[in-house]
Amino acid sequence: MSSRFKLLIGVLDALDRLFDRESGAVDVAALTYATSEALPNDQHTQLLVEATKSLMAVVRSGAVGHEARDRALEATDDLRTALAEDPELDETHS
Numbered sequence: 001m002s003s004r005f006k007l008l009i010g011v012l013d014a015l016d017r018l019f020d021r022e023s024g025a026v027d028v029a030a031l032t033y034a035t036s037e038a039l040p041n042d043q044h045t046q047l048l049v050e051a052t053k054s055l056m057a058v059v060r061s062g063a064v065g066h067e068a069r070d071r072a073l074e075a076t077d078d079l080r081t082a083l084a085e086d087p088e089l090d091e092t093h094s
Contacts, residue, residue, distance in 0.1 A: 029055035
């Protein structure tokens, strides 16, 4: 299992935790930032950067509860879709 696979699956897991209300926007932003830095030339890097910026905007907005979660999910929707559709991240092939 490659480092890239582990890192991006970790992001998908974090997005699941966000959906399940087990993590907040700041937690996911920290991971998307770290992953974008670890994979600077990956096909998903731009989406990771955009998600980080959008998640930090949610954090700075002061939104809480359902509003914060809904905004964070919206901010990460494109990233979640791209990762979920990436055939190289299919966990059955790891």
